Amino acid sequence: MDDRRPGRAGPAGPQGHRRGHHTQDGRGYVSTHEESRLARVALTWLAEPGTRSVYGLVNEIGPVATLELLLDGGAPQEKLRDSVAARTRAGDARAVATESLRRADRLGARLVTPDDDEWPMTVEQLRHLRLDLPGKPRRVDIETDPPLCFWVRGAWRLDEALERSVAVVGARAATPYGLHVATDLAYGLADREWTVVSGGAFGIDAAAHRGALTAGGLTVAVLACGVDRPYPLGNTALFDRIAETGLLVSEWPPAAEPLRPRFLIRNRVIAAATRGTVLVEAAARSGATQTTRRALALNKRAMVVPGPVTSAMSVGAHEILREEPAARLVTGLAQVLEEVGPIGELAPVPRGPERPADLLDDDARAVLESLPRRGALGVDDIAARAGLAVRTVLRTLPLLEELSFVVRREDGYALVASAAGRS
């Protein structure tokens, strides 16, 4: 049995994860909740977030057994074995993880794992996302599985902060035009009670965070480094304000450095955690355009603000508009709201390709049929009524949630039809 459980009981604040929970993992090893959390942190240190082979193992045998297997040199992939060996020479994975957790405690940050109520289920859509990026060589597959954990600074529940969110991303070397548009859009979104998500970088990202803060709204910075040393340093005051009223989020532990490849890995979370991505200014083939392509790969709304064709900072934006028929040109707040759905609509029907229930596999249909017309069910009850293993139910629910068939509530999962009455 998987040692992950979706939090689904009781009122849970930011620190409301359950502790001391015992689980038996795939090898019959009984691990505590704390051991499992430590293992996720250690695994993130041993291999970069999103590494498919690690995610696959955690999914199959749980984080504690995966960590043991890797530390024993038993990783099935040579590349992963080599990478783990190199890291292990640099330090003891469990000791590093323990120190990370202590450091986080000292600075008021917390670890959030899929065990916690506040885990944002939307990132589970990243499972087996393969992203083909145009460039040279023509197609590069990037493995971008879901995160094993998040480090979070700020008072909001992570899932609630991201529930109704839009990403506003773009160039660091933005022009006054781009900064103006990003600030304006973010202000408007925050004013309509949308969370503005961005990457905390100079330029468009910072303008988006600032616009949301100015509106007194909620903004989330998803970082590619530790939440205790947000990068870039020049945005330190901004990061402090975000942590006070919104959230700083990272897959990397405190003290982690903003290495270049981490920005691309981070971008997948921005795309997955939000309902849509607005691209405001981007140089050709830049990271910001890749966030937009990830949003498209996830069947999210991908919105692009055009600019002067004479501006190098709009080349990437125009590239996307020319190359991706699903990307939508937007010129202002109203058109962005039109894309992401009106406020108050809790589970908008996805506007991508139709996916009627007929197209679901047998397991997914069994789960749907097990749910009552009114009210919610916990995972164990769903499994019992559907005649499925708990793991199968856990694997199926994120997809059903993403497709707006079910909605996750504090008391379990409910059909979207009945969920409409939720206050």
Place this chain on the structure above:
Amino acid sequence: MDDRRPGRAGPAGPQGHRRGHHTQDGRGYVSTHEESRLARVALTWLAEPGTRSVYGLVNEIGPVATLELLLDGGAPQEKLRDSVAARTRAGDARAVATESLRRADRLGARLVTPDDDEWPMTVEQLRHLRLDLPGKPRRVDIETDPPLCFWVRGAWRLDEALERSVAVVGARAATPYGLHVATDLAYGLADREWTVVSGGAFGIDAAAHRGALTAGGLTVAVLACGVDRPYPLGNTALFDRIAETGLLVSEWPPAAEPLRPRFLIRNRVIAAATRGTVLVEAAARSGATQTTRRALALNKRAMVVPGPVTSAMSVGAHEILREEPAARLVTGLAQVLEEVGPIGELAPVPRGPERPADLLDDDARAVLESLPRRGALGVDDIAARAGLAVRTVLRTLPLLEELSFVVRREDGYALVASAAGRS
């Protein structure tokens, strides 16, 4: 029999139309070539160009008989009858037409009709074009049938000048950004030996003409008033330069005023006569956006240059890009050339919806089959070989030409495959 004949014999310069040719029209009335030309001019004075009922009559019984019918008060449509009656009270249609032809002669302009070799067959695509324009009321149908004649100033043959042409159109109240982009694009197009077609207005139109002139290229201004009094007056020097090296073209006779509705009527010719239209800056729902929508309705390449979303002069451009999936965002010359086809390609395969020969009607297929593998045939020969009426062949050829099945040459019509060897 129709009294129109496509010019297809002998070397023809700008003034090379055949004179003194006798034709029997649908009522058995024998009219001279000159009578027929005079009738077209008179009809254009009696009813605005593009009026469907007039065009339909001309097509059926010829211009001379149509003029007689209308002057006798015999127009089948009440609205047309009223309009003719009002014009007739103001003057004698034949006398007005004679005076127009005299005035044109004095200023070195000429009349071009479908009888002439230089008639641009592309405008025949306007036959029964119905254009639905968004606005209030939601859908307005504008009747925009082909012109009955053109008035032309300049040394080029009209058909040759338009053969490989691109329209560059846009706002009068253009910004420096738009003027820069339009000038640049037109310069590049002219430099690659594309004719730049526009409407001679202030702003983008003028910038496009000037860009082409600066490159020493060919530019054509299609006017909504007489070629002797081009509007606006502020562009007089520009119009003189265009007439010296390119062409001034109008459906309206010399001295005709640039009445407001005429600009929209004129725009259909710009869309039809060119291989594609580039829109550079346009206010919301402006005339320039309507030229682009006409190009789309004609299955032509419709290209749009985006701009800052903060600029009122790009609102119309972004509107089109959002509303018309077939409109293509372009950021520079290379992308425009990619749309309209490489230079040197005489008959590019249209990149719109596929239209294989299977989709043609029986008449069109019979015409295709009548053509030899090599060499060209005149209309009479095609009719004889296909077993069709000359009128049917004349109706069918423009479509086959537009779809690149046949090409019009000086010695008649040829299959495109064999036309590839043309020097």
